[in-house]
Amino acid sequence: MQDLIVNNVSKSFNKGKVKALVDVSFSVEKGELFGIIGPDGAGKTTLFRILTTLLLADEGMATVNGSDVIIDYKAIRNNVGYMPGKFSLYQDLTVEENLVFFASIFNTTVEENYKLIEDIYVQLEPFKNRRAGKLSGGMKQKLALCCALIHRPAVLFLDEPTTGVDAVSRKEFWEMLKRLKKEGITILVSTPYMDEANLCERIALIQKGEILSIDTPNNITEQYPDKLLAVKSDNMSLLLKDLRKNENVKSAFSFGEYHHISFVDGFKNDPMQSDLFGANNHTNISMKPIAATVEDCFIHLMSKHEVNGN
Amino acid sequence: MRPLKFLLKKEFKQIFRNKALLPMIFVMPLLQLLVMPLAADYEVKNINISIVDNDQSSYSKELTSKILASGYFQLSGYTHSFKESFKLIESDQADLILEIPHNFEKNLSRNGFEKLFIAVNAINGTKAGLGGSYLNSIISDFNQSISIKASKNTPDLEFKSIDIASLNWYNPYMNYKIFMVPALLAIIVTMIGVYMCGLNIVKEKEIGTIEQINVSPIKKHHYILGKLIPFWIIGIVVFTIGFFGISWLVYGIVPLGNLFLLYAYLGLFLVALLGFGLLISTYSETQQQAMSVSFFFMMIFILMSGLFTSIDAMPDWAQKIAYINPVTYFIEVIRMVVLKGSGLVNITKHIFIMIGFAILFNTWAIINYRKTT
Numbered sequence: 001m002q003d004l005i006v007n008n009v010s011k012s013f014n015k016g017k018v019k020a021l022v023d024v025s026f027s028v029e030k031g032e033l034f035g036i037i038g039p040d041g042a043g044k045t046t047l048f049r050i051l052t053t054l055l056l057a058d059e060g061m062a063t064v065n066g067s068d069v070i071i072d073y074k075a076i077r078n079n080v081g082y083m084p085g086k087f088s089l090y091q092d093l094t095v096e097e098n099l100v101f102f103a104s105i106f107n108t109t110v111e112e113n114y115k116l117i118e119d120i121y122v123q124l125e126p127f128k129n130r131r132a133g134k135l136s137g138g139m140k141q142k143l144a145l146c147c148a149l150i151h152r153p154a155v156l157f158l159d160e161p162t163t164g165v166d167a168v169s170r171k172e173f174w175e176m177l178k179r180l181k182k183e184g185i186t187i188l189v190s191t192p193y194m195d196e197a198n199l200c201e202r203i204a205l206i207q208k209g210e211i212l213s214i215d216t217p218n219n220i221t222e223q224y225p226d227k228l229l230a231v232k233s234d235n236m237s238l239l240l241k242d243l244r245k246n247e248n249v250k251s252a253f254s255f256g257e258y259h260h261i262s263f264v265d266g267f268k269n270d271p272m273q274s275d276l277f278g279a280n281n282h283t284n285i286s287m288k289p290i291a292a293t294v295e296d297c298f299i300h301l302m303s304k305h306e307v308n309g310n
Numbered sequence: 311m312r313p314l315k316f317l318l319k320k321e322f323k324q325i326f327r328n329k330a331l332l333p334m335i336f337v338m339p340l341l342q343l344l345v346m347p348l349a350a351d352y353e354v355k356n357i358n359i360s361i362v363d364n365d366q367s368s369y370s371k372e373l374t375s376k377i378l379a380s381g382y383f384q385l386s387g388y389t390h391s392f393k394e395s396f397k398l399i400e401s402d403q404a405d406l407i408l409e410i411p412h413n414f415e416k417n418l419s420r421n422g423f424e425k426l427f428i429a430v431n432a433i434n435g436t437k438a439g440l441g442g443s444y445l446n447s448i449i450s451d452f453n454q455s456i457s458i459k460a461s462k463n464t465p466d467l468e469f470k471s472i473d474i475a476s477l478n479w480y481n482p483y484m485n486y487k488i489f490m491v492p493a494l495l496a497i498i499v500t501m502i503g504v505y506m507c508g509l510n511i512v513k514e515k516e517i518g519t520i521e522q523i524n525v526s527p528i529k530k531h532h533y534i535l536g537k538l539i540p541f542w543i544i545g546i547v548v549f550t551i552g553f554f555g556i557s558w559l560v561y562g563i564v565p566l567g568n569l570f571l572l573y574a575y576l577g578l579f580l581v582a583l584l585g586f587g588l589l590i591s592t593y594s595e596t597q598q599q600a601m602s603v604s605f606f607f608m609m610i611f612i613l614m615s616g617l618f619t620s621i622d623a624m625p626d627w628a629q630k631i632a633y634i635n636p637v638t639y640f641i642e643v644i645r646m647v648v649l650k651g652s653g654l655v656n657i658t659k660h661i662f663i664m665i666g667f668a669i670l671f672n673t674w675a676i677i678n679y680r681k682t683t
Contacts, residue, residue: 053525
C-alpha cells in the first residue's frame with residue numbers, strides 16, 4: 001500500500017515568477033524511509049508544507065495516508081507528525097511541558113505512546129525540567145522528534161532534521177529513524193547532505209523544483225554512465241582549473257580532499273600517462289579510480305538536465 | 311473543550327514566565343495611572359504677567375493687586391512702557407502683558423468707561439487662552455465692584471446687571487483628576503487589548519510554533535479562544551486593580567453608578583478590542599510590524615477618543631473619526647457610570663455600538679486567520 005502519493009504537483013510564488021515546484025510526482029510505500037535530496041532552495045520545504053496541509057498546491061493532487069491533502073486535511077492533521085526545519089517548539093516551556101502539551105493537543109497522553117519515544121526520551125530525561133530554548137542543538141532536535149511522534153503518526157515528515165547538527169548527533173538521529181521504521185511508520189525526510197542519501201531506502205533527487213531521479217541510492221549510483229577518477233595534488237585550486245581546461249576532461253568537481261573527474265566519450269588512454277594537467281608542474285599527484293557517489297550522480301543529472309532544458 | 315483547557319494552561323504558564331511581559335502588564339499601567347493625572351493637568355497656574363502701569367493711580371494699583379491675589383498670576387515685571395514689557399515676552403519671562411492707560415482712574419470715574427490693553431504670547435495655546443480668559447474675568451469682576459461703589463455714591467442712579475451664578479454638576483470643583491482618571495483607566499485597558507493579544511499571536515508566527523499547532527487537530531476557534539481568554543481576564547484584573555486600588559483609594563473617586571453595569575461593558579469592550587488586536591496579528595508577519603501598526607492605531611485611539619479634548623470641539627471630520635473609535639464609547643460610558651451614575655437606559659446606544667464593533671473585528675479577524683495560507 002502506498003502511504004503517500006504525489007501527482008503532478010506544481011507551486012509557484014510571487015504570481016508565478018518563482019517556481020518552487022514543477023510537476024512533481026512520486027509515491028512512498030507504507031513503512032518506507034524516503035529521502036528528498038536537494039540543495040537549499042530546491043523546493044523541499046514547499047513540498048513538505050503542501051503535504052502537511054499548510055500550503056495549497058497550484059496544480060496536481062496529493063494523498064497522505066489515504067486522505068486527500070485538500071479535501072481531508074483534517075484527517076491528515078490527526079495522522080501525521082511534522083518536524084519543521086526551524087526549531088519550533090515553545091522555548092519558554094520545559095522539555096516535559098512541551099511533550100505533554102503536544103500529546104494533549106493530539107488528544108493523547110505521553111504514557112500512551114511512551115514506548116515509541118522511549119529510546120529518544122531517555123536521553124532527554126535528565127533535562128526534563130529545562131526550558132526548551134536552553135537545550136543544545138542536538139537535544140532540541142531530539143525533543144522536536146519526540147513531540148512529532150508523541151501521537152504515533154502514520155506518516156512522519158522531517159524537514160532537514162540534521163541541518164546544523166554535529167556529525168555525532170546526525171549519526172544518532174539516523175539510527176533513531178531506522179528504529180522508527182521498524183515500528184511501521186512511513187518517514188519522509190529531506191536533507192541537503194548527499195552523504196545521508198545512502199541511509200534512505202529510496203531517494204528523490206530534486207533541483208529547482210523538479211525531480212531529477214527517483215530510485216534506491218544504489219541504483220542511482222550504478223546508473224552513473226562514466227568512469228570516475230579521484231585526483232589530488234599539492235595545489236588543489238590550480239589543479240581544478242587545469243583539469244577543466246583539458247579538452248579530454250568532461251567534468252571536474254571538488255569533493256573534499258579529492259577532485260572527481262570524468263572523461264569525454266572516446267577517451268580511452270590511460271589517464272596516468274596522459275598529459276592532463278597543462279603546463280603547470282603539479283607535485284604529489286595521486287590518482288585512483290572510484291565508484292560514483294550520490295553527489296556525483298546529482299551533479300551529472302543536474303548538468304544533463306540543464307543541457308536538455310536549454 | 312478539553313483542547314481549550316490545555317491551550318489556556320499553556321498560555322498562562324508562558325505569560326507568568328515572561329519576566330519582561332509581566333511588569334509590563336501589571337506595574338506599568340498602574341504606575342501610569344498614579345503619575346499621569348498629576349502631570350497631565352489642564353489647570354494653568356503660574357502665568358507670568360507683566361503690567362505696564364501708565365496711570366499709577368489707586369484704581370490701577372487695586373486692579374494689580376486683585377490680579378495677583380487670584381493665585382493664577384505671577385508678576386514678572388512692573389514696567390513703565392509697553393516696549394519694556396514686550397522684551398520680557400521676547401525673552402520668555404512673561405506670558406501676558408496688561409497695559410493700563412494714562413488717566414485710567416480719571417476717565418473711568420468721569421466717563422464711566424475706559425479701555426485696557428492685553429497682549430498674550432500665544433505660542434502655548436492653552437496657556438494663552440486660559441490666561442487671557444482668567445484675566446478677562448478678573449477685570450470684569452473689578453469693573454463690577456467699582457460700578458457698585460459708584461452707584462453707592464449716587465443712590466438715585468439704580469445699578470442694573472444680570473448676575474450669572476454657575477454650578478458644576480457631577481464634578482462640583484471642576485477637579486481635573488475626577489475627569490481624567492476613569493478615562494485613563496479605559497486607555498490602559500485598551501493597550502492591553504490591542505498590544506498583548508496581537509503581539510502574542512505574531513510571536514508564535516515568528517518563532518514558527520504556529521506551524522506545529524496548524525499541523526494538529528486543534529480547531530481554529532479553540533486556538534483563537536485560547537489566545538483571547540487569558541488577555542480578557544488580565545484586562546479585567548488590571549482594570550479592577552486600577553479602579554479600586556488607585557482610582558478609589560488614591561484619588562477618592564467613588565463610582566456613583568452600578569458596578570455590574572460597568573464591568574459588563576468592560577467585558578464587552580475587551581472582546582471588541584481583543585478582536586482588533588487579533589485582526590492586526592492576522593495581517594502581520596513579525597512582531598515589529600504588529601507593534602508599528604498597533605502604535606499607529608493606539609495614537610488615534612488616545613487622541614481621538616475625547617480623552618484630552620472634548621469631541622464636540624473637534625471639526626466635523628474629526629468627530630466622524632472619533633465616533634468610529636471604540637475607545638470613545640468606553641470612555642463615555644466609564645465617565646457616565648462613574649461620575650454621573652448613569653444606568654442601563656442611558657448607555658443602551660453605547661452597548662449596541664460596542665456589540666457591533668465586537669462582531670465586526672472578530673469576524674474579520676477569523677475570516678482573515680486561515681490555517682492554510
